Amino acid sequence: MIKAILFDICGVLHVDNEPVAGAIEAIQLARDEQIVVRFVTNTSRSTSTDMLQSLLQMGFDLSVEEVLTAPGAVKLALQQRNLRPYCLVHEKLRPEFADLDQSSPNAVAIADAAEGFNYANMNRAFQLVMDGAPLLGVGLNRYFRQNEQLQLDAGPFIAALEFACDVEAEILGKPAKAFFQTAVESTGFAAEEVLMIGDDAFADVQGALAADLRGCLVQTGKYTPGDEDKIRHPGAWVLPSVVEAVNQVVKPTYAYSNK
Amino acid sequence: MIKAILFDICGVLHVDNEPVAGAIEAIQLARDEQIVVRFVTNTSRSTSTDMLQSLLQMGFDLSVEEVLTAPGAVKLALQQRNLRPYCLVHEKLRPEFADLDQSSPNAVAIADAAEGFNYANMNRAFQLVMDGAPLLGVGLNRYFRQNEQLQLDAGPFIAALEFACDVEAEILGKPAKAFFQTAVESTGFAAEEVLMIGDDAFADVQGALAADLRGCLVQTGKYTPGDEDKIRHPGAWVLPSVVEAVNQVVKPTYAYSNK
Numbered sequence: 481m482i483k484a485i486l487f488d489i490c491g492v493l494h495v496d497n498e499p500v501a502g503a504i505e506a507i508q509l510a511r512d513e514q515i516v517v518r519f520v521t522n523t524s525r526s527t528s529t530d531m532l533q534s535l536l537q538m539g540f541d542l543s544v545e546e547v548l549t550a551p552g553a554v555k556l557a558l559q560q561r562n563l564r565p566y567c568l569v570h571e572k573l574r575p576e577f578a579d580l581d582q583s584s585p586n587a588v589a590i591a592d593a594a595e596g597f598n599y600a601n602m603n604r605a606f607q608l609v610m611d612g613a614p615l616l617g618v619g620l621n622r623y624f625r626q627n628e629q630l631q632l633d634a635g636p637f638i639a640a641l642e643f644a645c646d647v648e649a650e651i652l653g654k655p656a657k658a659f660f661q662t663a664v665e666s667t668g669f670a671a672e673e674v675l676m677i678g679d680d681a682f683a684d685v686q687g688a689l690a691a692d693l694r695g696c697l698v699q700t701g702k703y704t705p706g707d708e709d710k711i712r713h714p715g716a717w718v719l720p721s722v723v724e725a726v727n728q729v730v731k732p733t734y735a736y737s738n739k
Numbered sequence: 740m741i742k743a744i745l746f747d748i749c750g751v752l753h754v755d756n757e758p759v760a761g762a763i764e765a766i767q768l769a770r771d772e773q774i775v776v777r778f779v780t781n782t783s784r785s786t787s788t789d790m791l792q793s794l795l796q797m798g799f800d801l802s803v804e805e806v807l808t809a810p811g812a813v814k815l816a817l818q819q820r821n822l823r824p825y826c827l828v829h830e831k832l833r834p835e836f837a838d839l840d841q842s843s844p845n846a847v848a849i850a851d852a853a854e855g856f857n858y859a860n861m862n863r864a865f866q867l868v869m870d871g872a873p874l875l876g877v878g879l880n881r882y883f884r885q886n887e888q889l890q891l892d893a894g895p896f897i898a899a900l901e902f903a904c905d906v907e908a909e910i911l912g913k914p915a916k917a918f919f920q921t922a923v924e925s926t927g928f929a930a931e932e933v934l935m936i937g938d939d940a941f942a943d944v945q946g947a948l949a950a951d952l953r954g955c956l957v958q959t960g961k962y963t964p965g966d967e968d969k970i971r972h973p974g975a976w977v978l979p980s981v982v983e984a985v986n987q988v989v990k991p992t993y994a995y996s997n998k
Contacts, residue, residue, distance in 0.1 A: 597858045622903045639902035640895035
């Protein structure tokens with residue numbers, strides 16, 4: 481019995497600046513049925529405030545308290561450990577880190593910097609990590625779909641630094657178990673009562689299942705046929721979109737599974 | 740009994756634009772003792788002609804026929820397979836690939852592009868590989884030392900694309916067995932009669948040992964204490980510089996080994 485849903489945002493609720501057909505109504509249906517909803521994203525090309533704003537403009541109904549972002553989790557970790565980050569992040573995400581001391585950095589915080597991923601910035605991050613700075617990243621997401629094309633996300637650049645320095649990054653967003661646990665705790669339910677709906681087989685679905693949640697892969701956004709085969713845990717649902725996923729929660733018909 | 744020596748160039752024969760002390764004389768000593776010498780490099784920020792030119796200017800005595808480069812190996816592979824590469828390479832290396840058809844690319848050739856490793860170029864390579872283009876790389880070298888600092892080499896960016904696309908790059912330079920075999924064949928001796936001298940524990944020494952050559956790690960260039968512990972094969976020599984390495988070949992005293 482599913483009591484709460486975690487929605488991935490980009491690729492699940494919207495693609496580019498268009499809502500996925502029926503997504504706005506699907507969230508409303510979940511709310512009407514007393515399902516607790518949360519929005520969990522590794523997207524890191526804008527602040528959570530800007531992201532919320534653009535979702536509201538698309539017609540979605542949600543509040544800032546319902547949104548958990550990977551950059552927010554990175555920031556919290558930096559604050560808790562009193563670290564001064566070198567922020568290899570998108571220009572538009574800078575405001576989110578603006579109140580942190582970034583002088584003489586002793587940590588590297590890395591998000592989807594997009595054009596910020598140039599050689600000079602990568603080299604700077606590399607030299608800091610080689611000098612012992614911990615490497616904190618939003619997620620290992622490989623790519624996302626935008627303007628009909630796949631675009632590199634933060635994951636590959638984090639992987640580059642891991643390889644260069646022979647270290648493992650600390651991933652604070654999905655698929656980190658701690659990130660899913662924080663989201664689950666905010667719902668007040670147990671992990672097995674919470675469903676994660678995402679278009680990323682690895683970060684969303686595999687990650688949720690590994691953290692004892694339920695997981696549903698939707699075939700929108702970055703989904704490419706065959707992605708379901710990459711989910712190593714059994715029991716994932718695979719459905720055309722967020723609409724069918726919410727319907728399946730509200731009115732279970734039969735089990736959709738990847739295995 | 741060692742009959743031939745493969746010298747890595749950057750970090751072994753010179754650091755920045757200065758010859759390593761005694762390196763010029765060490766090569767001369769090897770030649771005087773009838774040791775066959777070859778120069779094998781993954782360095783890819785200039786054409787082999789320019790590299791030769793700058794070595795001659797530093798006072799080294801060598802000819803173009805004695806030099807084997809990773810970009811040369813990549814080019815040969817592209818030609819043999821009739822591929823049209825998208826060349827993610829350094830501006831100064833472009834002339835080496837200029838005679839290849841690079842229209843409508845169906846392959847990605849990647850070398851140390853330095854400032855060429857920007858988001859747009861990485862994304863372009865990524866999209867081609869996702870569409871099925873093979874990914875050919877010079878080597879998985881992580882970094883090199885320049886101006887007293889470690890600098891990112893091609894390896895991490897190749898690793899980024901491998902991670903993004905879930906593919907394995909074809910490495911044509913060191914530590915590819917085929918590269919070492921080509922170099923060994925050019926000497927006319929058997930692998931176990933050939934010593935590789937390098938400052939990269941992985942690409943030079945581990946790679947050589949895995950290809951049945953002898954291997955010597957020198958403590959110049961990018962060498963950092965502890966690097967010898969990364970060599971998984973037993974039997975590597977570890978010596979202060981190319982001078983002691985050549986001396987050890989010419990006048991063996993006792994076994995230097997990492998194990």
